[in-house]
Amino acid sequence: MRYGICFLMAAMLVLSSSCKGPAQEPTKPPEPVQRETAVDASSQRPAPEAPPILVQYADAVLSIGNLLQAQALSFPDIEEKYAVARPHIEGIDSLHQTSYAKEIPTALASIKAGESAEVNNHIVTKGLQHVTVLTIQGLLDKLIAADGEDAKKLIADIKTAYTAIEPTFKRRDETVYAGKPTLAPAAEAALAALESAQTKPALASAAMEFSTLLSKTYVLSILFEMKGIEEFCGSKTPDPAQCAVKRTEAGMYYRIMQPAVAKKDKKADAAIDKMIHSEHAVPKYASARDHLAKALTFTAKDLTF
Amino acid sequence: MTRLRASLFLILALCACAEPPATPSTPELIEASQDQLTIAWEGQASELEYWPLGKTDAVSLVSDEADTRAHEVRMGGLEPGSLYSYRIRGAKEVYNAQTKPLASSAVSFVLFDGVSQNELLRQLVSDSPGFMMSLSALSRTSFDELRPFVAVYDPGGNTAAYLRRQPGRGGESGYRIDWGCLVLAVSDDPAYLQKQIDSLTSGYTLGLLTTEESADSLDFGPLQKHLSASSIAPGFVLLRDTDKTKERGGVRFVGVKAPNTRYNVLVDPEFASLTELPAGIQTDLRPAPLSTKRTCAECRKLADKGAYRASVAAYLAFIESNAESHLVDDAYFEVANIYDEKLFEFVEATAWYDALVNTYPKSGLTPFAKERLKYFRGFEAAELPALEEFEKIRRVSFLAASESAQDELIEQVLRRSDEARNSTLSPVMLYWAANQLRQKDATRAVALFRKLAAQYPDDEQAGEAVYAAAETLYESREYALARESYRFALAVTPVRKNTILAQIQRCDRNLRRRFLVWPTSIVVLGVLGTSSACRRGHSRKHWKKSAAVFLGMSLLLAIWAWTIREQFPSDTVLASLAIGSAAIAGAAPSIVGPIAEAAFRTTAMRVAAAGLLVSLFSLSGLYLLIWTTFEHYLMVFGL
Numbered sequence: 001m002r003y004g005i006c007f008l009m010a011a012m013l014v015l016s017s018s019c020k021g022p023a024q025e026p027t028k029p030p031e032p033v034q035r036e037t038a039v040d041a042s043s044q045r046p047a048p049e050a051p052p053i054l055v056q057y058a059d060a061v062l063s064i065g066n067l068l069q070a071q072a073l074s075f076p077d078i079e080e081k082y083a084v085a086r087p088h089i090e091g092i093d094s095l096h097q098t099s100y101a102k103e104i105p106t107a108l109a110s111i112k113a114g115e116s117a118e119v120n121n122h123i124v125t126k127g128l129q130h131v132t133v134l135t136i137q138g139l140l141d142k143l144i145a146a147d148g149e150d151a152k153k154l155i156a157d158i159k160t161a162y163t164a165i166e167p168t169f170k171r172r173d174e175t176v177y178a179g180k181p182t183l184a185p186a187a188e189a190a191l192a193a194l195e196s197a198q199t200k201p202a203l204a205s206a207a208m209e210f211s212t213l214l215s216k217t218y219v220l221s222i223l224f225e226m227k228g229i230e231e232f233c234g235s236k237t238p239d240p241a242q243c244a245v246k247r248t249e250a251g252m253y254y255r256i257m258q259p260a261v262a263k264k265d266k267k268a269d270a271a272i273d274k275m276i277h278s279e280h281a282v283p284k285y286a287s288a289r290d291h292l293a294k295a296l297t298f299t300a301k302d303l304t305f
Numbered sequence: 306m307t308r309l310r311a312s313l314f315l316i317l318a319l320c321a322c323a324e325p326p327a328t329p330s331t332p333e334l335i336e337a338s339q340d341q342l343t344i345a346w347e348g349q350a351s352e353l354e355y356w357p358l359g360k361t362d363a364v365s366l367v368s369d370e371a372d373t374r375a376h377e378v379r380m381g382g383l384e385p386g387s388l389y390s391y392r393i394r395g396a397k398e399v400y401n402a403q404t405k406p407l408a409s410s411a412v413s414f415v416l417f418d419g420v421s422q423n424e425l426l427r428q429l430v431s432d433s434p435g436f437m438m439s440l441s442a443l444s445r446t447s448f449d450e451l452r453p454f455v456a457v458y459d460p461g462g463n464t465a466a467y468l469r470r471q472p473g474r475g476g477e478s479g480y481r482i483d484w485g486c487l488v489l490a491v492s493d494d495p496a497y498l499q500k501q502i503d504s505l506t507s508g509y510t511l512g513l514l515t516t517e518e519s520a521d522s523l524d525f526g527p528l529q530k531h532l533s534a535s536s537i538a539p540g541f542v543l544l545r546d547t548d549k550t551k552e553r554g555g556v557r558f559v560g561v562k563a564p565n566t567r568y569n570v571l572v573d574p575e576f577a578s579l580t581e582l583p584a585g586i587q588t589d590l591r592p593a594p595l596s597t598k599r600t601c602a603e604c605r606k607l608a609d610k611g612a613y614r615a616s617v618a619a620y621l622a623f624i625e626s627n628a629e630s631h632l633v634d635d636a637y638f639e640v641a642n643i644y645d646e647k648l649f650e651f652v653e654a655t656a657w658y659d660a661l662v663n664t665y666p667k668s669g670l671t672p673f674a675k676e677r678l679k680y681f682r683g684f685e686a687a688e689l690p691a692l693e694e695f696e697k698i699r700r701v702s703f704l705a706a707s708e709s710a711q712d713e714l715i716e717q718v719l720r721r722s723d724e725a726r727n728s729t730l731s732p733v734m735l736y737w738a739a740n741q742l743r744q745k746d747a748t749r750a751v752a753l754f755r756k757l758a759a760q761y762p763d764d765e766q767a768g769e770a771v772y773a774a775a776e777t778l779y780e781s782r783e784y785a786l787a788r789e790s791y792r793f794a795l796a797v798t799p800v801r802k803n804t805i806l807a808q809i810q811r812c813d814r815n816l817r818r819r820f821l822v823w824p825t826s827i828v829v830l831g832v833l834g835t836s837s838a839c840r841r842g843h844s845r846k847h848w849k850k851s852a853a854v855f856l857g858m859s860l861l862l863a864i865w866a867w868t869i870r871e872q873f874p875s876d877t878v879l880a881s882l883a884i885g886s887a888a889i890a891g892a893a894p895s896i897v898g899p900i901a902e903a904a905f906r907t908t909a910m911r912v913a914a915a916g917l918l919v920s921l922f923s924l925s926g927l928y929l930l931i932w933t934t935f936e937h938y939l940m941v942f943g944l
Contacts, residue, residue, distance in 0.1 A: 072875035137431065144427040186359045193399070200426060201331065201450045202398045205390070207430045208454075209401065212358055212388060234676075239740060240699065263432065263569070265411035266576050271669060278673065287672070294410045297403060297433055299384040302357075 053088055054135070054157055058164040060085035061128045065167070068111075068121050075112050082108065085128070092131045095138065100127045118241075119248045126252030132164045133214060133256050140207045144200070151203070155194050158210075162191065169217050176220050176305045183220075187213050216302065218256045219292050223303060225250035226275070226288050250276045257296075265295035332393060332400065333452040333465040335377065339385035339405045344453075345377040345467035352394035355380045357387065358401055366394070375467065386410055386485070388433065400453035403433060405484060408508065411573030412485035414438060416543070419565040422448055428582070429454055432569060435484045438491075438514070439464070440545045440561065458482070460491060460514075460545075486510050487572045495522045502540070503527050510572050510591070511540040517547045517558075525556045541577055541590035543570075550588070557590055604639065613647045634668035637661040645677060649693045655681050688730045691721060695734055703741070715741050719753075732761040736770060743773075747781035750774075751790075758797070768798035772805070779808060784819070788812035818944055822932060825925035832896060832922045839899040847895040855891030859884050878935045885930040893919045893926070 060081040067078045082104065090101045104127050107120040136158055143154045169184040177183070190213055193206035228246035232239045254276055262269040268291035275288055289303045332346035332353075344353060352368040369376040383389060386406030392399045406412055415428055418440040425437060429451065437451065439459040448457050448464070457464050462480050479492020481501060489512040490501040498513055502523060505511050511528070513520065520542045528540050540556050547560040559579060561568060569580045570590070577590035604623055607616035620636045620643075627633055641657030644650045658674040658681075665671060684692055695718060703714050715738045722734035739753035754774035758767045775790030788809055795805045862883035866873065873879040894915070901915035931938045 070873070070875055072877065074875055077870075077876075141427050141431055144430055145423045189361070190359075199398060199450075200423070201400060201453055204426045204430055204450075204454065205399050205401050208388070208433065209358055209390065211430055212433075216359070240704075263571065264413055265573055266571075267411070267573055267669070274673065284672070294386065294406070297386055297388050297406075299387050301384070302387075 054160050057085050057088040057135075058132075058160050061132060061164040062167075064128065065125050068125060073111065075108075078108060088135070089128075089131050092134050096134050098130070098134070100131055103127055116244070118245050122245065122248045122252055126249065126256070129165050129168060130252070130256045132161050133218070135161045136165075136214065137211070140211055143194075143207060144204055155191075158194065159191055162187065168221065169213075172217050172220050172224070175224055183213060183217050187217075212297075215257065215260060215296055216298065218253055219296060219298065219303060220305070221253045222250055222257060222272075222292065223285060223289055223305075225253060226285050229276070230285060247276060257292075261292065261295045265291070268292065268295040331449055331453060332391075333449075333467050334402045334454065334456050335463070335465055335467060337403065337405050337456065339407065340381065340383050342380045342383060342389060342391075342402050342404060343377060344380065344391060344402070345375070345465065346393060347375050348393070349374070350393050350395045351376050353378050353380065353391055354394055355389055355391035357384075358390050361390075377467070402454055403435060406435070408486055409574065410485040411571065411576075412487050413569055413571045414484065414487075414489075415567055416440060416561055416570055416579075417567040418563070420567045422450055424567060425451055428567065428569070434569070436482060438489075458491070460493075462491075485572070486574045487512060489514060491515070493519050495519045499523055505539065508574065509539065510574065510577060512570075512572065512577070512590075513540070513542045514545060515542065517544045517549075517560075520544060520558055525553070528556065539591075543579075543590075559588055559590060604636070608639070608643060608647070613643050617643055634661060634665035634670055637665065638668075638670040638674060641674065641677070649697045651681055651689045651693055651696075652686075684729050688725070688728050691725055691728070691730055695721065695730065695737075699737060711741070712745070726760070732757050732764045732766050732770075735760075736766050736773075739770070739773065743777050743780065747777050747783075750777045768794070771797045772801060775805075775808070779812065782815075784812040784815045788816070814944065818932060818936060818939055821928060821944070825928045828921055828925040829929060832900070832918060835900050836896045839903045847898065851891045851895040853891075854894075855887050858887035858890050862887055873935075881934045882930065882938075885934065886927065889923050889926040889930065893923050897922055 063081045064078055064085070067074060067081065086101060089104065093099060093101045104124050107123040107127070110120040111117045111124070139154050139158045139161065143151060143158070146154055166184065166187075169187055170181075173180065173182050173184055187210065190206055190210035194203065194210065197203040197206050225246055229243065229250055232246050233243035254272060258269060258273070261272065271291055272288055275284075290300055292298070293300045293303050330347040332344050334342065335345050336343040342355075351370075352366060354364050354366055356362075356364045365380070365382070367378045367380055369378045380389065380391060383404045385404055388401050388403050390399050390401050412435050413432060415425065415432075415434045415437045417425060417437065425448065428434065434455065436456045436458060437448075439448075439457065441459065442461060443457070443459045443464045446466075449466070451457055452465055462468075477497075478494035479490060479497040481488055481490045486509055488501065488505065488509050490498055491514045492498055493516050498515060498519060501511060501513070502525065505528065513523075525540065542556060542558040544558055544560045544562070546562055548562050549558075549560045551558045561579070563581075567582050569582055571578050571580070572590075575591075578587050579590055580587045604616050604619040607613075607619055617640055620640045624633055624636050624640075627636075637657055638661055641654050641661060644657060645654035655678065658678050661668065661674045662671050662678065681689070681692075698714050698718060703711055706714055718734045718738045722731045722738065725731045725734075735753060735757045739750045739757065742750035742753065751774045754770040754777065757764070757770040758774070761767055771790070772794040775787050775794050778784075778787035778790055791805050791809045791812065795802065795809075798805070863880065866879050866883050870876070870879060873882075897915050897918040900918060901911040905911045905914055928939070
């Protein structure tokens with residue numbers, strides 16, 4: 001019996017450490033996006049002040065991301081988590097004229113049926129990210145006009161929503177900044193600045209900084225996937241399956257940034273849209289980078305990797 | 306009374322002698338150029354720290370040498386069109402400001418009248434406009450929270466308090482703001498505005514903010530010489546005293562008089578629009594070539610219906626009847642695209658792409674046409690029919706085919722590749738076929754990749770093929786063979802060095818894991834065998850205890866694992882690991898106990914031996930359990 005107790009403790013210890021480290025290691029070099037929503041346990045903790053619907057939504061988004069990267073997908077679990085996230089998604093759809101409450105279940109059904117699973121996986125995960133970004137942008141917008149307790153609540157909400165997209169910040173740190181924590185710590189700092197802001201200008205300054213980091217992360221994501229399109233669609237012997245996946249990823253990321261780009265530079269919007277969606281238009285990373293930099297107040301140097 | 310007067314005098318004297326407040330005033334953005342931002346403030350601190358937004362590790366310092374309380378400093382060495390953060394040294398508040406964008410850049414600014422500072426701050430955060438313009442005169446203190454971030458103008462000019470104190474302000478009858486591709490002239494004086502029209506430089510868009518009466522007297526003729534290739538007038542007029550909109554001489558006059566309103570104005574070299582916020586009602590200030598392009602709706606409809614030849618005919622008719630239109634380049638591209646993508650007639654497609662590149666070299670579609678031409682020109686003209694057939698299979702037939710039909714198509718492509726062995730197309734087809742076989746028949750795919758590398762060593766795909774062969778072997782879990790292939794690939798494609806080295810390490814790790822299965826199996830089987838051979842032990846009492854431990858631990862581990870179920874790839878893995886671990890823990894003491902009892906006489910020796918054996922048995926059992934269930938968890942052991 002005593003050996004059993006010792007073993008129980010050892011097993012607990014071993015399994016605990018497995019939860020802190022990478023839960024799943026792919027058999028080949030990991031696809032960037034498959035791990036995009038994987039998070040460590042700490043980032044799943046919601047801010048205590050946040051309203052339950054947003055906490056539940058952020059938790060559900062993280063869980064769906066993790067469940068979708070499992071080798072054997074558990075659809076009852078995914079559907080259960082989606083049911084939790086759905087009310088918030090429907091709310092965002094009605095505010096922003098998006099249609100994720102239809103697109104995401106359709107994509108999930110396609111994955112279940114084994115149809116273009118990888119492409120549809122990206123539609124789900126990036127669609128959820130877009131919903132989260134729209135949520136954060138809405139909260140930032142309200143924050144500037146808010147005071148006192150209302151402002152505190154909004155900041156807590158922003159922090160909660162950020163947990164759902166934090167893996168993308170970390171992932172870009174890995175892929176763009178060679179593993180050097182850059183975007184994620186900067187986002188944390190901007191959130192801390194939001195919390196400590198005492199005056200309206202200080203609040204606006206921190207909100208601008210966070211909003212810019214959000215844009216930068218997604219612009220880098222678009223460019224990262226465009227390099228993938230160049231590789232898989234542009235070579236002499238393209239790989240149509242991977243090309244389609246990369247175009248989907250870039251397209252979904254671009255949906256997140258498209259309104260901001262179109263608002264600032266219609267020509268850049270048209271050019272990037274064509275690069276991503278036209279079958280024969282293989283994007284030139286440098287050209288896309290320059291368009292995005294000009295449209296969104298970045299320098300080409302900021303977006304070069 | 307005298308005492309009261311004396312007290313008052315004392316208080317006033319103390320106030321006069323008191324030190325000025327240490328906290329600096331809210332700073333103001335005075336001027337922005339492409340590489341400098343000028344900031345002014347009042348206070349004792351005369352130094353300013355600044356850094357590119359988000360990069361707090363790149364802080365620069367600038368100070369005002371003048372011995373005054375009013376300071377003006379220039380943050381230098383900046384990049385155009387970028388956001389920078391700054392802070393007066395010693396103060397807590399950080400502000401952001403934007404440098405002037407390049408002349409070719411699209412820009413946006415905000416027009417407002419009678420709205421709150423909060424609304425404008427919201428706009429600042431969401432849109433980062435270049436500057437803000439009030440339609441009516443502003444007081445000295447209004448909108449002071451905006452001024453650290455953007456320059457705020459009114460009809461009289463920049464409203465910064467620091468500038469209002471400068472002598473000579475208001476001497477001109479108007480002023481202009483040069484921001485990116487926009488030149489915005491603000492004045493009610495027709496002479497001043499006419500001067501701006503006459504002196505406009507090509508490539509810029511002129512915006513005039515004035516009154517209806519002044520605008521009506523202007524001559525827009527000189528603007529015609531700056532007409533862009535797409536026939537768009539390079540100017541627009543914003544009328545601040547009316548809400549009417551009209552057009553004259555190809556120039557739009559848009560009335561912006563509306564109380565409590567803000568507008569976002571977007572200007573790029575070919576387009577300008579004004580959006581009323583928050584309603585989002587958009588008015589074009591210049592007709593937009595991009596939004597009006599592709600107007601041959603009928604041609605597009607035909608293509609969408611699948612009537613490709615009819616669509617081409619419609620486009621040809623459109624080109625003929627709209628030869629001078631700025632939409633023709635779009636039609637050229639569409640015709641080429643239909644031949645290329647839908648009809649797979651590459652000779653025709655090449656001719657149309659060529660025509661587009663030669664006739665409209667500045668078209669936005671020309672780079673895409675060049676890409677396709679480059680692709681087609683990689684093949685001999687005689688190869689184009691075979692390329693058409695191959696592309697049709699690759700992009701249409703294969704995707705629509707059943708699995709057996711797909712196999713037949715792969716064979717067909719391989720036959721064509723063999724027939725055209727000396728052509729440029731042959732390795733392309735071979736690579737494609739091998740790629741499709743990776744999942745279906747790894748051995749054959751590897752053979753084809755190797756065949757490609759051997760037959761076409763100079764082809765740019767040879768290195769890729771060697772790497773793909775190694776990848777295929779890895780995916781089929783042939784780790785030893787994959788490792789050799791990766792080593793070979795390392796010599797052929799050194800550009801992938803890091804990826805290949807990582808894959809070699811993975812092969813080594815997987816082989817190590819496989820190797821460890823043998824000693825751990827021997828331990829588990831050895832212990833089980835020895836235990837069965839022991840005459841003593843294995844009493845029912847022992848097994849009851851084991852069963853109790855097993856059940857209790859299964860339950861505990863399963864509940865605990867369920868709380869972190871996202872960490873498991875599936876419920877089956879979760880259950881297998883929980884039950885398996887519990888089984889090992891429950892059975893180990895009962896299995897090992899009899900061996901220790903049989904081997905040693907003293908209790909101390911028995912306990913030591915049993916402890917050692919339990920550890921060995923449990924670790925081996927756990928290894929085998931994880932290896933068979935989900936081997937990636939072996940990373941926990943550093944394996």
